[in-house]
């Protein structure tokens with residue numbers, strides 16, 4: 001029997017397939033169709049035993065699925081009386097265009113639901129013991145995209161660089177040189193920086209340095225996307241924790 005058309009937007013978590021919520025797993029089990037991105041761990045699709053699985057991300061030189069095509073796929077499947085799950089990496093509302101997809105399907109009279117996810121902005125640093133707040137060190141953290149929709153560097157980075165906040169930058173690796181330049185222009189050469197590539201996944205990598213040394217470290221370790229850049233004194237304060245975790249994993253910085 002056909003169900004009520006429905007879209008559930010689901011956060012897939014940062015990468016580790018266990019870092020997904022129980023609710024997300026239940027929704028995947030009940031799904032008829034799952035549309036998933038490159039950042040959603042494919043192992044999670046095993047939960048969606050009865051669903052048609054459609055990849056709608058960008059991968060290995062393939063053209064990016066245009067957003068309108070994704071909207072059309074969601075609506076056409078839902079209107080056949082199916083429960084469509086849109087599985088997105090991390091939390092779907094953090095630089096995930098989740099709200100755009102929901103607004104579109106609402107305009108077609110389709111029911112919606114949302115299952116929040118564990119965002120990589122917090123989980124990738126946390127998995128290496130890097131705490132975004134620290135008592136007596138900072139009073140806030142700020143999550144900023146490195147790359148705006150017009151592909152320019154976000155001006156928020158320069159503004160945040162003037163304050164004491166911990167700065168977490170997503171989609172920033174291709175702009176790292178300009179980001180470093182913004183801090184150097186404010187004389188903040190010695191602020192600690194951590195970069196977590198593929199956080200919470202088997203291939204995770206960590207680099208820790210300062211504004212002055214980070215470009216060299218990235219080159220040495222060949223770090224690239226997906227990665228989270230954390231800039232702030234809390235990185236230094238977390239040294240005991242990340243050293244311990246690296247030791248336990250038999251890794252070195």
Ligand code: SAH
Pocket residue numbers: 013014015039088089090091092093094095096118119120121124169170171172196197198199200201225226227228
């Ligand atoms: N909605 C997602 C973010 C999407 S934007 C979330 O909440 O996590 C894509 C960016 O997220 C990437 O460019 C990278 O900066 C970051 N990212 C996603 N998964 C990551 C991971 N496992 N490790 C490091 N960075 C990650």
